[in-house]
Amino acid sequence: MNPLAMLDAAGVEDCRPWPRRVLSRPDWSALVAALKADAQPALLALWADTAQVHALLLDEAMATVLPVSVAVEAGRYPALSPARPLAAWFERLVHDLWGHVAEGGRDARPWLDHGRWPHAQPMAPRPGPPSTAANPPELLPAEAEDLMQVPLGPVHGLIGEAMHVRLTARGDAVLRAESRLGYTHKGTLVLMRGKSPRAAARFAARLAGDATVAHSLAFARATEAALDMAAPPRAAALRAAMLELERVAGHLDALAVQADAAGLAGLHSMLSTMREHLLRGIGAAFGHRLMMDCVVPGGLAADVAPDGVAAILAPLEALEPDLPLMRRRCQALLGRLDGLGVVSRVAAFAWAAGGVVGRAAGRAFDVRRFDPACPAPTPPEEHVGDAATRGRVRLAQIADGIRLVRAVLAALPEGPVSVALPTASGEGIGCAESVRGDVWHWLRLDHGQIAAAFTRDPGWSLWPLAEAAIAGARVEEADAILHSFGLAASPVDL
Amino acid sequence: MPRRFLPGPLPAAEPSGPVDAETTASLAARLNAAAQRRLGRSLAIRHVNTGSCNGCELEMRALRGALYDLERFGLRFVESPRHADVLMVTGPLTRNLRAALEAAWDATPDPKWVVAVGDCAVDGGVFKGSYAVENGVGTALPVDLTISGCPPTPARLLAGLRALLEAHAGER
Numbered sequence: 158m159n160p161l162a163m164l165d166a167a168g169v170e171d172c173r174p175w176p177r178r179v180l181s182r183p184d185w186s187a188l189v190a191a192l193k194a195d196a197q198p199a200l201l202a203l204w205a206d207t208a209q210v211h212a213l214l215l216d217e218a219m220a221t222v223l224p225v226s227v228a229v230e231a232g233r234y235p236a237l238s239p240a241r242p243l244a245a246w247f248e249r250l251v252h253d254l255w256g257h258v259a260e261g262g263r264d265a266r267p268w269l270d271h272g273r274w275p276h277a278q279p280m281a282p283r284p285g286p287p288s289t290a291a292n293p294p295e296l297l298p299a300e301a302e303d304l305m306q307v308p309l310g311p312v313h314g315l316i317g318e319a320m321h322v323r324l325t326a327r328g329d330a331v332l333r334a335e336s337r338l339g340y341t342h343k344g345t346l347v348l349m350r351g352k353s354p355r356a357a358a359r360f361a362a363r364l365a366g367d368a369t370v371a372h373s374l375a376f377a378r379a380t381e382a383a384l385d386m387a388a389p390p391r392a393a394a395l396r397a398a399m400l401e402l403e404r405v406a407g408h409l410d411a412l413a414v415q416a417d418a419a420g421l422a423g424l425h426s427m428l429s430t431m432r433e434h435l436l437r438g439i440g441a442a443f444g445h446r447l448m449m450d451c452v453v454p455g456g457l458a459a460d461v462a463p464d465g466v467a468a469i470l471a472p473l474e475a476l477e478p479d480l481p482l483m484r485r486r487c488q489a490l491l492g493r494l495d496g497l498g499v500v501s502r503v504a505a506f507a508w509a510a511g512g513v514v515g516r517a518a519g520r521a522f523d524v525r526r527f528d529p530a531c532p533a534p535t536p537p538e539e540h541v542g543d544a545a546t547r548g549r550v551r552l553a554q555i556a557d558g559i560r561l562v563r564a565v566l567a568a569l570p571e572g573p574v575s576v577a578l579p580t581a582s583g584e585g586i587g588c589a590e591s592v593r594g595d596v597w598h599w600l601r602l603d604h605g606q607i608a609a610a611f612t613r614d615p616g617w618s619l620w621p622l623a624e625a626a627i628a629g630a631r632v633e634e635a636d637a638i639l640h641s642f643g644l645a646a647s648p649v650d651l
Numbered sequence: 652m653p654r655r656f657l658p659g660p661l662p663a664a665e666p667s668g669p670v671d672a673e674t675t676a677s678l679a680a681r682l683n684a685a686a687q688r689r690l691g692r693s694l695a696i697r698h699v700n701t702g703s704c705n706g707c708e709l710e711m712r713a714l715r716g717a718l719y720d721l722e723r724f725g726l727r728f729v730e731s732p733r734h735a736d737v738l739m740v741t742g743p744l745t746r747n748l749r750a751a752l753e754a755a756w757d758a759t760p761d762p763k764w765v766v767a768v769g770d771c772a773v774d775g776g777v778f779k780g781s782y783a784v785e786n787g788v789g790t791a792l793p794v795d796l797t798i799s800g801c802p803p804t805p806a807r808l809l810a811g812l813r814a815l816l817e818a819h820a821g822e823r
């Protein structure tokens with residue numbers, strides 16, 4: 158049976174704007190079997206609460222999101238990973254945080270839990286004694302004696318992420334790359350629980366500094382959906398502009414990091430200078446250079462400064478004439494990335510890869526389509542899927558982002574920038590387009606307090622795709638490929 | 652060997668908005684003089700991420716960028732703690748990264764200094780009290796300088812490093 162038809166027949170629980178289906182255990186197992194035979198819908202996320210396991214599916218053709226749940230019985234639920242490999246990563250998380258066991262799952266190794274927490278399963282009603290998970294964490298063993306293992310991390314790069322990628326190589330050729338995350342796990346979901354949405358927004362804003370607007374906005378939209386309300390028009394417009402500004406700054410940073418790693422000092426300096434001017438303008442307009450805590454449930458924490466629009470437009474105007482020069486100088490970088498780290502179109506769809514990685518591979522999915530305050534973005538033109546194409550997509554998005562910011566600010570509505578939140582109950586889902594792609598937040602409010610919450614950063618699909626893209630490359634190319642993905646550990650480690 | 656000292660107080664608040672170019676230039680000049688005159692060589696900094704959200708890294712990268720041009724002032728970032736004088740630590744110190752931080756410290760030759768960068772590294776920041784964090788770098792290592800902010804701006808980072816350099820020079 159078609160998986161979508163199965164979901165149509167299921168019972169629903171109130172969740173806005175997308176109702177959540179609740180399946181019996183046999184129906185969930187039947188859904189897993191149906192998903193094995195059908196590539197659609199794609200899996201965005203899998204998470205849990207104390208009673209149920211939830212999956213977020215995406216029907217790409219209809220641009221519809223399908224949350225679907227199954228009850229956990231005696232601490233177990235039927236695994237989804239046999240039908241959707243991405244689910245294996247989430248199943249490990251669900252086990253480490255809630256203790257629910259995925260029956261028939263593809264990978265039962267611990268992930269977030271490195272055996273260092275005071276108690277295991279911190280989200281369970283009764284957390285357990287400390288686990289005996291290995292630290293340093295357990296990775297797959299090398300199967301043959303002539304294989305060499307090359308570690309990258311746990312702190313990677315000059316000023317970079319805390320993560321660990323282990324390459325298994327024969328001579329110069331990488332046979333397998335395995336990433337090990339969880340190092341930056343901060344217990345964010347537990348910290349959010351029991352708080353008001355305004356208080357919990359500080360944690361959403363700190364999932365990833367380079368996607369703080371996107372996470373804050375997706376979280377705010379989930380809250381507003383749960384409460385069946387909307388931010389005022391001026392806030393909606395400013396949010397759209399802030400999101401573009403964050404992405405323009407993020408693409409400049411990602412390219413600067415790549416130029417730095419490639420030893421292209423002139424290009425690094427040009428890109429960092431452009432970014433710095435932009436951040437100073439943003440700081441003048443919103444009081445924070447990264448716009449952290451500026452987007453809150455109900456609207457914005459504060460209106461843009463009186464001369465803030467001018468402060469934003471000035472660096473954009475200065476930047477625009479330099480774009481052709483920037484593109485030309487980036488050729489030196491992109492030339493080295495030609496053909497490296499290919500993500501195929503099929504893989505991009507199967508793993509629901511968003512952002513530059515998805516677009517460079519021919520998957521144009523972009524959640525800005527759900528935002529009436531955002532003018533239509535320009536779709537990408539090529540889909541080779543390699544690191545060089547990802548770089549070109551970044552360049553195109555910088556130019557497009559500048560265009561969109563200007564269009565939004567030129568028609569900025571007057572009026573308030575926030576509304577008070579009622580102390581009510583409800584369940585909602587929100588999304589926003591970050592520098593890495595689509596960010597999703599789900600939450601359930603109980604009399605104005607967060608009863609349960611989860612977030613899906615695009616990194617969930619990008620880490621496994623980066624692993625696959627590095628396999629087959631040469632050892633010395635691994636760094637450049639990793640950098641081209643612009644990965645972050647914190648929003649995935651939670 | 653005395654390793655701990657009290658650096659001069661940092662400016663209480665950062666002017667929001669564009670950094671005053673003159674202030675930055677004069678900070679830079681003092682930094683340069685202190686680095687060259689007293690140390691006779693540049694100060695090597697190793698960044699250690701103990702669970703940051705990456706906001707602090709964004710501002711540290713901005714500091715390294717052209718407009719602040721650290722290397723001109725005798726400050727540079729290095730890849731290995733073995734070549735470092737200063738560990739600049741970001742993040743609330745997650746339990747899962749404590750061993751990595753201690754390994755970086757052990758690998759750094761004496762004399763060495765620890766700078767806690769950002770509210771998280773200072774005392775855990777918003778993550779203070781979580782089962783998964785150890786509430787800042789100071790719970791694992793002796794901290795010589797704290798630079799607060801979430802994240803601290805590049806100008807504030809520069810002021811902090813200047814304070815470190817001057818105190819360091821005065822100690823010799």
Ligand code: SF4
Pocket residue numbers: 363366702703704705706707741742743768769770771772776800801802803
């Ligand atoms: S201090 Fe703020 S910006 Fe820095 S790591 Fe912590 S939350 Fe992120």
